[in-house]
Amino acid sequence: MVMLSREAFARARGFVFRHGRPLDRARFGHRFESRPASEVVAELARFQNPDGGFGHALEPDLRAAASSAIATSMAFAVLREVDAPATDPVVRRGVAYLLETYDGERSVWRIVPPEVEDAPHAPWWTYTGVDQTFDGCRVNPTADLLGVLHDYAELVPPGLLARLTATVLDRLEEAAADDLNAFRCAVTLAAARRLPEATRGRLAEVLAAGVHRVVNLDPAAWPTYVLQPLEAAPSPRSTLAGVIDRAAIDTNLDYWIHGQQADGAWPLTWSWAEVDESAWRQAERDGKGLQIVERLTVLHAYGRL
Template sequence: MEKISNEQYLQATEFLKSKARPLEKALFAFEFENGSREQVLEELTLYQNEDGGFGNGLEPDFRCEASSALATTIGLQHLIRIGADESDAMVQRAIQYALNTFDEEKMGWEIVPKEVETAPRAIWWNYGGDWPWGNPSAEMTGLLHHYKGLVPEDFLEKLTAHAVAYINEEATNDFHELQCLVKLMKELPSEEAEKIAARVREIAHHSVTTDPVKWHDYCLLPLQVVYVPTSFLYEDFQEIIPANIHHLASNQAEDGSWKPTWAWGRYEDVWEIAKQEWSGVLTLDNLRVLREFDAFS
């Protein structure tokens, strides 16, 4: 399997240390250089609101300060990465936000709040869009399982049953939803995960782009769902993984980063800021994946 050179790795690390947001810098230091867990928490605090949810541009494509379910899933994933448990105040507040904003009628969460339209954002981020249930409700369900000690047991059982039924009967081939389903699978008890495994696998075969020619466009790469060799989808995409690693290695920018393959189409001055932030997020994500597949020289 192809590996990225030591020079490429050093260029990526230099980009993260000099150009990424303080949050990604702290996460990189923690995950790759034995850095401080407390520094990650300090940076994450800047994105958490009084209501316990995360906002304030944590998701770079919408800049509103208000909390959102989507940004809160991102915040909680970062907390999991640094090993924050149910005794952590940030975790407790975020889980309480999720419980407080649950929509009984939708049996899930609105992806973004009304306030999304009050600040610069990508053209697709508007309130009340036709988003599939799983994005982000499937991911949020998985996060509630991860921190199940903070969640009423009967509520979690009811939500999980809804998730299983939805995935098997209504889930779409939307690749953003698939990413949420994969994250849910990771957190579910094995007997629940088994109930949806076949359907998630079927969606993956419809949604993951396996044609290398198309990987330069906005699409779902194999390594975005098989980001560790222990993924339940690994065998499904095993043959294409080396080519996808080659694609990452050969598409690193001169400054050491990986750039987004999309653009906002408006608020161009703010997009330049968001683009830089995304470059930090994507560079860190790609280094994580390359390390998992032992693709460093």
């Protein structure tokens, strides 16, 4: 079995602490060095706006200060990672923002606001045409944020949670088997810890129906923007861990270990340097620091550290 060596782990740590954001240093410290969760939440709070939403380039490819649904979704991924309780003020303000910005008529959150145009951003985050780019936001980010509401259900009107769950499940059954980003959202929703069992069961069926069409098992494709096995099953406890061929997961683990660069990071599978080279350089550093924490977490989950 190929393992990530102590030297390789040290290189990864070195990149995070040289080039990563304080938030990702705190996440690394909490995950691997027994640092308290409160340090992570304190760093995350720096990205929170007075309206309760998150911005300020928390999503590295979206450099605007304004709150957005996508950045808020990413913030809650961190809050759930450290088991932040519903009583935490950062959590309560974040949920309040989601309830305030929810479009009840369309049952969606718009993924980005018009203010994205005020700062550098990747071309896929352009506000113009956002409904066409993201299919009206019917799944992305709405399914991700539904998982947030389930995990903090005590802060959410029960009627809203029930209605939105039924709507999102119907949408995922239509789209997730053939659409990479919809499938990613289904994976994220399935990871919510407090989903009702009936909902979890329907999601498992959605994922099983699409896994062999959406998850790419070809290592030759992994340097590009595809859904790799470990992105669909980031731990042995993941919904799809027993569905995706274990040999493919092991090959993906080997690929990650061998693909680490000399500076300790892994290459990203996208770029927008052609849009704004200077802004991209910072976004790339931020993105690599974030990715290191996530990849080391996956490698640890599979016993490869």
